[in-house]
Amino acid sequence: MSTRTVIRGGLVVTASDEIHADVLIEDGRIAALASSGTPAAEAWTAERVIDATGKYVIPGGVDVHTHMELPFGGTSASDTFETGTRAAAWGGTTTIVDFAVQSVGRSLRDGLDAWHAKAEGNCAIDYGFHMIVSDVNQDTLKEMDLLVEEGVTSFKQFMAYPGVFYSDDGQILRAMQRSAENGGLIMMHAENGIAIDVLVEQALARGETDPRYHGEVRKALLEAEATHRAIKLAQVAGAPLYVVHVSAMEAVAELARARDEGLNVFGETCPQYLFLSTDNLAEPDFEGSKYVCSTPLRPREHQAKLWRGLRTNDLQVVSTDHCPFCFVGQKELGRGDFSKIPNGLPGVENRMDLLHQAVVDGHISRRRWIEIACATPARMFGMYPKKGTIAPGADADVVIYDPHAEQIVSAETHHMNVDYSAYEGKRLTGRVETVLSRGELVITEREYTGHAGHGAYTPRSTCQYLN
Numbered sequence: 001m002s003t004r005t006v007i008r009g010g011l012v013v014t015a016s017d018e019i020h021a022d023v024l025i026e027d028g029r030i031a032a033l034a035s036s037g038t039p040a041a042e043a044w045t046a047e048r049v050i051d052a053t054g055k056y057v058i059p060g061g062v063d064v065h066t067h068m069e070l071p072f073g074g075t076s077a078s079d080t081f082e083t084g085t086r087a088a089a090w091g092g093t094t095t096i097v098d099f100a101v102q103s104v105g106r107s108l109r110d111g112l113d114a115w116h117a118k119a120e121g122n123c124a125i126d127y128g129f130h131m132i133v134s135d136v137n138q139d140t141l142k143e144m145d146l147l148v149e150e151g152v153t154s155f156k157q158f159m160a161y162p163g164v165f166y167s168d169d170g171q172i173l174r175a176m177q178r179s180a181e182n183g184g185l186i187m188m189h190a191e192n193g194i195a196i197d198v199l200v201e202q203a204l205a206r207g208e209t210d211p212r213y214h215g216e217v218r219k220a221l222l223e224a225e226a227t228h229r230a231i232k233l234a235q236v237a238g239a240p241l242y243v244v245h246v247s248a249m250e251a252v253a254e255l256a257r258a259r260d261e262g263l264n265v266f267g268e269t270c271p272q273y274l275f276l277s278t279d280n281l282a283e284p285d286f287e288g289s290k291y292v293c294s295t296p297l298r299p300r301e302h303q304a305k306l307w308r309g310l311r312t313n314d315l316q317v318v319s320t321d322h323c324p325f326c327f328v329g330q331k332e333l334g335r336g337d338f339s340k341i342p343n344g345l346p347g348v349e350n351r352m353d354l355l356h357q358a359v360v361d362g363h364i365s366r367r368r369w370i371e372i373a374c375a376t377p378a379r380m381f382g383m384y385p386k387k388g389t390i391a392p393g394a395d396a397d398v399v400i401y402d403p404h405a406e407q408i409v410s411a412e413t414h415h416m417n418v419d420y421s422a423y424e425g426k427r428l429t430g431r432v433e434t435v436l437s438r439g440e441l442v443i444t445e446r447e448y449t450g451h452a453g454h455g456a457y458t459p460r461s462t463c464q465y466l467n
């Protein structure tokens with residue numbers, strides 16, 4: 001049963017090292033690394049030899065923010081666990097952490113069971129779950145302890161979307177107090193949803209119905225205010241905090257200030273905030289709807305501050321918040337009323353490539369690319385060093401990456417189940433060539449060789465990234 005694979009001649013890039021090394025894989029794990037051309041490496045024999053000369057050998061991407069099949073805004077995200085994880089593999093991602101949802105009035109367990117049922121037997125790559133907590137009560141708080149013990153160690157709360165996922169400050173504080181005790185990590189959607197709903201109502205009353213008004217009412221200041229409030233609540237609770245999908249430079253400043261004070265406060269941003277802007281939201285003929293997500297895209301000047309935050313480690317993770325809705329029939333639900341456009345962008349397939357482009361463009365170093373896309377997300381969410389690195393004992397989740405290949409991003413060629421690309425026509429340098437998940441070939445020289453059901457549920461330990 002045991003298949004040995006050797007990857008020869010590539011540049012192995014991890015968050016900490018860049019070395020010309022051969023990689024030996026045995027029983028689905030990294031068995032050893034040895035400098036290429038040395039007697040130790042030459043002595044390895046294997047059933048399968050992959051030539052990575054001139055390529056990078058990197059850990060599979062870890063995308064800790066996806067929403068496959070999420071019911072939202074009267075419809076459901078268009079990627080299933082099957083199509084979405086296959087697309088992730090095409091883009092060099094070998095682990096996702098998706099969000100199971102607690103419905104109001106139901107238990108966390110019900111929600112988690114429902115998400116397990118959607119994913120089990122369908123995934124091409126490994127997956128774990130966070131839990132969206134929509135209903136904080138005494139039972140929910142007790143259930144959080146049980147979930148942490150069984151490997152669901154992070155909980156998302158929303159300061160936005162009143163009437164749907166929203167928690168008030170008291171509910172947030174209680175959940176944070178609980179996580180301070182049980183080791184869980186609260187992930188916060190930080191936008192002042194109560195104030196935003198007022199601005200939405202006023203905008204619609206003025207006849208401002210186009211997609212671009214989505215960006216105008218969801219103000220950067222209301223992201224910053226909520227971020228600040230979440231930080232203070234976490235400080236009062238003595239709990240760590242991870243702020244998801246940070247898009248406003250004012251929110252980055254809040255995180256930086258808290259971190260300067262030594263607080264365990266962390267921030268994630270997403271490729272859409274680094275590469276897209278309110279210019280996209282303003283595209284005519286309702287095309288702007290393709291770019292409606294929350295937090296919203298911001299004016300271009302925010303991008304430099306996000307890149308800087310990624311360099312200075314005030315932001316630690318880039319994940320996708322992959323939540324695709326087709327333009328036809330789904331985004332179109334909001335024609336004539338931007339507040340009815342389902343929120344979310346596709347991107348699970350594009351993240352590793354876009355961040356490699358950021359290396360080419362000089363925004364981040366090669367090792368930082370791996371750190372923010374693989375190693376830190378794995379550490380932050382209790383999967384390291386099984387995931388997120390190439391080291392003896394780690395799962396053999398490995399990508400052979402061609403740093404010189406040129407590609408043009410397009411919905412015509414992508415593998416996500418969505419009828420547009422948010423990056424249509426974008427030229428990128430670098431492309432995934434081959435992907436292994438636990439030693440098994442999922443993508444082989446740009447052919448899909450994986451299968452639904454290969455991906456295994458990954459229980460997680462608690463956050464390994466605290467100060």
Ligand code: URP
Pocket residue numbers: 067189245292293294295321323343344345
């Ligand atoms: O617009 C977004 N981000 N949709 C997904 C749900 C969320 O808030 O992450």
Ligand code: ZN
Pocket residue numbers: 189244245294295
């Ligand atoms: Zn969110």
Ligand code: ZN
Pocket residue numbers: 065066067321323
């Ligand atoms: Zn999300």
Ligand code: ZN
Pocket residue numbers: 440451453454
């Ligand atoms: Zn398999």
